[in-house]
Amino acid sequence: QITLKESGPTLVKPTQTLTLTCTFSGFSLSTSGVGVGWIRQPPGKALEWLALIYWDDDKRYSPSLKSRLTITKDTSKNQVVLTMTNMDPVDTATYYCAHVERTLEYYFDYWGQGTLVTVSS
Amino acid sequence: EIVLTQSPATLSLSPGERATLSCRASQSVSSYLAWYQQKPGQAPRLLIYDASNRATGIPARFSGSGSGTDFTLTISSLEPEDFAVYYCQQRSNWPPGYTFGQGTKLEIK
Numbered sequence: 001q002i003t004l005k006e007s008g009p010t011l012v013k014p015t016q017t018l019t020l021t022c023t024f025s026g027f028s029l030s031t032s033g034v035g036v037g038w039i040r041q042p043p044g045k046a047l048e049w050l051a052l053i054y055w056d057d058d059k060r061y062s063p064s065l066k067s068r069l070t071i072t073k074d075t076s077k078n079q080v081v082l083t084m085t086n087m088d089p090v091d092t093a094t095y096y097c098a099h100v101e102r103t104l105e106y107y108f109d110y111w112g113q114g115t116l117v118t119v120s121s
Numbered sequence: 122e123i124v125l126t127q128s129p130a131t132l133s134l135s136p137g138e139r140a141t142l143s144c145r146a147s148q149s150v151s152s153y154l155a156w157y158q159q160k161p162g163q164a165p166r167l168l169i170y171d172a173s174n175r176a177t178g179i180p181a182r183f184s185g186s187g188s189g190t191d192f193t194l195t196i197s198s199l200e201p202e203d204f205a206v207y208y209c210q211q212r213s214n215w216p217p218g219y220t221f222g223q224g225t226k227l228e229i230k
Contacts (some may be wrong), residue, residue, distance in 0.1 A: 037219070047165065047186050047208055049219040060217045061126075063122055078162060096164055107155045111164035 002026035004036070005111035011118050012087050022097030023082040029055055030044050033102030036080040037072065041095040041114075048093075052100065053080060059100060060077050089119045123147055125209050125222035131230040140196040142225045144209035149189045154213045156185055156194045159224075162206045169194060169205075196227075204229050 008020035020038070031096055037052035051071040052060045061069050070083045080097060094116045098108035124147040134140055144154065152172040157165035168177040169185035182197040197205055209222040211229060 011193075039221075045219040046223045047159075047210075049210075049221060052219070062218060063216060098164075104167075104176070105153070107170040107210070108157075108165070108166055109167050109176060111166075114164055 002099055002108075002110040004099060004110060004114040006077045006097050006112045008095075008115060009054075010116060011035065011120065013121050014088055014119060016087050018084045018087050018091070019093055020082045020097075020115065020117075022082070022112060024078050024080070024099065027099065028080070028103075029053075029073050029080070031055055035100040035106065036073070037098050037100060038080075038082045039098060039108070040091075041096070042090075042093040045093075049115075050095075051082060052086075054064060059119070071114055087119045093117060094117045122216065123211055123213055123220050125211060125220055127207075127209055127222035127225045129225060130161070130223070131226045131228060133224075134199055135229050136151045136199050138199050139192075140199055140227055142194040142207055142227070144192040144222050146190045146192075146211060150211040150213060152188050154185075154187070154192050155212075156168060156183075157208045157209045158205050159202075159208065171183060175187070182187060199227075201229075203227065214225055 004024040004067040038050040053071045067087045073080045086102040094114040097112045097116045100106040126145045128143045154172045156169040159165040173185045184195045206224045
């Protein structure tokens with residue numbers, strides 16, 4: 001079955017760069033029609049899509065955060081990495097990674113448990 | 122950027138009642154709209170995709186409708202486990218990406 005798990009620091013200081021890793025199983029990012037995305041959720045607030053990478057290395061970013069985000073994949077390790085530069089307290093949120101595939105029209109059908117990242121000095 | 126507006130913000134109903142949640146897009150998204158359910162401390166769960174298709178394992182009491190800019194999620198008869206926050210989400214080819222609505226909290230009356 002498909003599983004995803006996020007990992008990374010729980011606390012970062014303002015202006016630092018955040019690096020999060022999504023480690024997954026049950027699918028391959030070398031399979032046509034597959035992708036992995038990142039979504040975040042500040043405490044008590046709504047979901048916000050951040051970025052997505054497809055099997056063919058095509059990448060999509062949220063327009064409002066594009067300048068701060070980089071998404072990459074390591075197919076051999078079954079991992080996707082998201083980096084976000086210049087972190088600010090407003091970036092405090094639970095960060096999720098999620099699976100998409102063509103057969104389900106690229107909606108987020110499997111999610112990780114999420115990892116809470118706090119930005120504070 | 123396409124904005125999704127959900128209403129109401131909070132919906133108070135009793136088990137057994139019918140729930141109707143709305144999602145309006147700032148411009149047409151065709152049928153590229155999904156609904157998710159999120160319970161406290163959990164990741165969201167995909168309920169409906171492409172406006173009206175139930176995801177795998179989703180009970181038949183959940184249904185979606187609409188196209189263009191106006192969409193509805195209906196829960197025909199509420200079960201205790203249905204009380205949660207619901208989000209709509211659109212995916213667009215141009216500009217490419219995804220947007221979520223601000224959510225509707227479905228609470229027990």
